[in-house]
Amino acid sequence: MSIAILAGMTSIFMWPGYNGTKAKSAAPSESSRRLFQFWYEVKVKNLPPDSKLVRAWLPLPKSNRHQTVSDLKVVSVHPFTIYEEEEYGNKILRIEAKDSVPESITVEVSFTVNRRTFSALDESIAPREEFTKVALQRFLSPDRLIPITGQIEDLADKVVAKEMNSLQKGKAIYEYISGNMTYDKSGPGWGQGDAVYACNSLLGNCTDFHSLFIGMARAVGVPARFVMGFPLPSGKNKGDVLGYHCWAEFYVEGMGWIPVDASEASKHPELREFYFGNLDPNRVELTIGRDIQLDPDQTIAPQNFFIYPVVVVNHALYPDVQTLFHFANN
Structure with a gap:
């Protein structure tokens, strides 16, 4: 063995x-560390x-x-x-x-x-992460199920104003998705992280919410990436985990990667402001990216x-x- x-x-x-702007809403009512x-x-x-x-x-x-x-x-x-x-x-x-x-x-x-509870908008704890333009290019490019042209680009142009900076663009896209999409795992098409499906139906699970976010962000020149892991139920000390959870991050020069969890914000509107730029500790991150080549x-x-x-x-x-x-x- x-x-x-x-x-x-x-x-x-x-x-x-x-x-x-710092986060103004309170974190979920639980410990800030896990x-x-x-x-x-x-x-x-x-x-x-x-x-x-x-x-x-x-x-x-x-x-x-x-x-x-x-x-x-x-x-x-x-x-x-x-x-x-x-x-x-x-x-x-x-x-x-x-x-x-x-x-x-x-x-x-x-x-x-x-x-721990993480806040990218809190100047006291936010880490500086600088990426070169070459390194960021991958996160400005399309994935197989995340196009950045056509209807994704058209929607992004309606939601985002040209004079906005990267942080404001990310916030506008986040507000649109968390306020207009519904967490719904019924019917065909959900759960593939298909940005076009999400754009058309405004339904899906966390993969669909964040694929649309990433596609729209990239379409207006903001690097964005897909993050995947597992959620932990709050209020429990042990137990089974029944499935995955995912979220997204977008890049702002001088600030680094800003996390967003639009699907949790949709399910919990009272936490919508918190889930822009902040993450609760009830999760574990395993992978980043889409179209991942596992085998060298x-x-x-x-x-x-x-x-x-x-x-x-x-x-x-x-x-x-x-x-x-x-x-x-x-």
Whole structure:
């Protein structure tokens, strides 16, 4: 059995002198910090007898300005590697089983996360993050399901005034989406992070809300990116996590990446102002970006987004995969 234990650390940079608008609304009524352990368990089931090669890719968390990750452990009876993909720097775990492949494969990942309420608009804690124009170009370019021309650009031009700066553009787009879209997971089309679907229907889940935000921001020249992780229920000390959550960030020169959670703002209008530029601690971040190439050898197609395991058996995607996510406060 292979067991790896890795520790993470982060650096916080203070950003003096910002005179922009601070968040005026209160954070959700709970602690401003959360320390917890998270488990990500995967079982690849009912593998066919002729399975000669099984590969699985799982996302792993990293420390950053929002969270400190420590005590990362991977338990697997099969060899694995951990690496960062080139485009976004996402940390990836790859498991590989060859030749005598069993009927099922189980992988367990656990880690500890320390998060706090984060405010990018608070000059006392906002970190300075400077990116070159070349580095930001990826976040001004379209993704497969996030175009930046056509109706997305037309809508952005209606919502955003030309004289606005980047922070004001982001706020205008956020207000439009959180005020006009409805969190609705009924009917076909939702949950793919399809900006055109979101633009037409004004319905969807967090992927749809934030894909529209990103497309509109990029269309008016504001770099924006997709962030994915898991939510933790507030008011509970432990339990299962039933699904993912995502949000977005847009870039303002001199301020860095500003987070927005438009889908939570839509569900909780009383927190709409808070979720512009602020994040609660009830989440863990795992990946950034869209159209993610998981394998350096490009043996599989880029993934629309990456939060659940991707499994390939004999060079074909394999669907019979069971996942379990749970947490416990420390």
